[in-house]
Amino acid sequence: MQLFFCHFVARLFILCSDFHVLVQEQGVDQADLIAFLLELSFHTPGEAYSLDTLTDDQTTMIKDLADLGLVKLQKGRKESWFIPTKLATNLSVSLTDSSSRKQGFVVVETNFRMYAYSSSKLHCEILRLFARVEYQLPNLIVGAITKESLYNAFENGITAEQIVTFLQQNAHPRVAEKIPSVPENVTDQIRLWETDLNRVEMTPAHFYDEFPSRDVFEAASDFARMHNGLLWEDAKKMRMVVKAEIHMLMREHLRGQNK
Incomplete structure (x- = not known):
């Protein structure tokens, strides 16, 4: 009952601590657990x-996290998804000790070098999500923000804006009062690298609709997916877009379905 009278962040910390013990009993690696929880905190709430x-261990963890209300699980016809809730975005705060929340610890230089004045392994794991950690001294973590480390973060669902916000909110006191607290050339480049990754690519394709039945549509969808040619589908309205390279195969398949 005492749990319900705790501050929200404290309640979340207690829940995560209990979860930590639970998954350790299941044989899940501690470092993987921390990294996954922190990665989850950077995900966008409500997005599937x-x-x-996910890895096998992460799949095991996600089911327990759903019981805690940190994610929702959704099953589709062929795929399943997890949807982070707003609670998940507080994980990085609740997992961090209270003293580190009082003041920042990160200094980012114009040459993309990063210095984190902390002895916390948790801080090190947070930084590894989007930066290359080179070495860790007793009270100092040294690393760099690189294109490769950021691409890895973007592929894991972390956005440029989330990274920039994290660096600004956790800026060390000696740079926190500066405007900006994180060099503009660094924040601009982080956003540019995300834009590069999200560039639109032109792919020759064909649009299919007016399927005679749902069975024919689903069979065509499976056929296109099997040939790695399905670009988009709207199951409700029975429409799809497939790569031009499998267009002839699709035509032959549909002819066979109509016989």
């Missing part, structure tokens, strides 16, 4: 992420 992207 495929369960196929």
Whole structure:
């Protein structure tokens, strides 16, 4: 009962601590657990992420996290997803000790070098999500923000804006009063690298609709997916877009379905 009278962040910390003990009993690696929880905190609440992207240990963890209300699980016809809730975005705060929340610890230089004045392994794991950590001294973590480390973060669902906000909110006191607290060339480049990754690519394709039945549509969808040619589908309205390279195969398949 005492749990309900705790501050929200404290309640979340207690829940995560109990969860930590639970998954350790299941044989889940501690470092993997921390990294996954922190990665989850950077995800966008309400957005669906495929369960196929998770490892076996993460799949085990996600089911327990759903019981805690940190994610929602959704099953589709062929795929399943997890959807982070707003609670999940507070994980990085609740997992961090109270003293580190009182003041920042990160200094980012114009040459993309990063210095984190902390002895916390948790801080190190947070920084690894989007930066290359080179070495850790007793009270100092040294690393760099690189294109490769950021691409890895973007692929894991972390956005440029989330990274920039994290660096600004956790800026060390000696740079926190500066405007900006994180060099503009660094924040601009982080956003540019995300834009590069999200550039639109032109792919020759064909649009299919007016399927005679749902069975024919689903069979065509499976056929296109099997040949790695399905670009988009609207199951409700029975429409799809497939790569031009499998257009002839699709035509032959549909002819066979109509016989």
